[in-house]
Amino acid sequence: MAAHRHLARNILASLGLLGAAASVAGLATYATFTDSTTASESISSGVVDINLGAVGVDNRLTVSASSIVPGDTMQRAFKLTNSSTDAVASITLTTSATTSSALDTDATNGLQMLIESCSVAWTESGTSPAFSYTCSGTTSTVLASRAIIGAGLSLSNVGLTPGATDNLRLTLTLPTTAGNSLQNLSSTVQYAFTATQRAAQAA
Numbered sequence: 001m002a003a004h005r006h007l008a009r010n011i012l013a014s015l016g017l018l019g020a021a022a023s024v025a026g027l028a029t030y031a032t033f034t035d036s037t038t039a040s041e042s043i044s045s046g047v048v049d050i051n052l053g054a055v056g057v058d059n060r061l062t063v064s065a066s067s068i069v070p071g072d073t074m075q076r077a078f079k080l081t082n083s084s085t086d087a088v089a090s091i092t093l094t095t096s097a098t099t100s101s102a103l104d105t106d107a108t109n110g111l112q113m114l115i116e117s118c119s120v121a122w123t124e125s126g127t128s129p130a131f132s133y134t135c136s137g138t139t140s141t142v143l144a145s146r147a148i149i150g151a152g153l154s155l156s157n158v159g160l161t162p163g164a165t166d167n168l169r170l171t172l173t174l175p176t177t178a179g180n181s182l183q184n185l186s187s188t189v190q191y192a193f194t195a196t197q198r199a200a201q202a203a
Contacts, residue, residue: 046084046085046086046197047083047084047085048084048088048195048196048197049082049083049084049085049195050080050081050082050083050084050088050091050193050194050195051080051081051083052078052079052080052081052193053078053079053080053081057077057124058078058079059078059079060076060077060078060131061076061078061170061191063076063128063129063131064129065129065172066129068174069174070174070175070176070177070178070182071173071174071175071176072173072174073171073172073173074129074171074172074173075131075132075133075169075170075171075172076131076169076170076172077122077124077131077133077167077168077169077170078168078169078170079121079165079166079167079168080158080165080166080168080193081163081164081165081166082158082159082160082161082162082163082164082165082195083162083163084162084195085162086162086197086198087160087161087162087198088160088195088196088197088198089160089196089197089198089199090154090155090160090195090196091155091158091160091193091194091195091196092152092153092154092155092193092194092196093115093143093150093152093153093155093191093192093193093194094150094151094152094153094192094194095113095148095149095150095151095153095189095190095191095192096149096151096189096190096192097149097187097188097189097190098188098189098190099186099187099188100187101185101186101187102181102182102185103148103174103182103185103186103187104148104149104187104189105149106178106182107147107149108147108175108177109175109177109178109179109182110147110148110174110175110178110182111147111148111172111173111174111187111189112145112146112147112148112172112173112174112175113143113145113146113147113148113170113171113172113173114141114143114144114145114146114170114171114173115141115142115143115155115168115169115170115171116135116139116140116141116142116168116169116171117139117140117142117157117158117166117167117168117169118133118135118136118137118138118139118167118168118169119135119137119138119139119140119167120135120136120137120167121167122134122135122167122169123135123136133169135169140156140157141156141157142155142156142157142158142166142168143155143156145173148172148189149189152194155193170191
């Protein structure tokens, strides 16, 4: 029995030595040299931002008109400023009727709109709501005469560069062809201007 116990101790001792040797060998296998380096880069996104002038002389789009008859015109001046951080690709206009009638649904005999720009601020005359405007600079067509309701209408001759401000005049006309079916109607038109970012490029 003593011989058996002695043999068992020798076997355990041998296993312990083997385990220690394996641990040392494992440490040797996974030991490596390392090095690292870093760099940082600041990145910021741009902003697309257009704004109408403050309500008043710089924005008459909220001034209503009433009791119009065929042949009448309504002029409203407003400023549109491109406050984007980079040039934009386009500016469009979408008009919609929040209160609708044949004044906005009749594309031929209903209200027609025209938008023009002036190289300087428009000179306003008349008494609200019957404003009229003259341009002492150069005028350009921004949106040719068309039915008042439209989606994604492209605007020409507007400032696409940051900081540009356009002096615009909206003229609404009720055609002389408007018949009795357009009497005693009411529409409320909303004007929404949208700027679209420039094309993607390397930065």
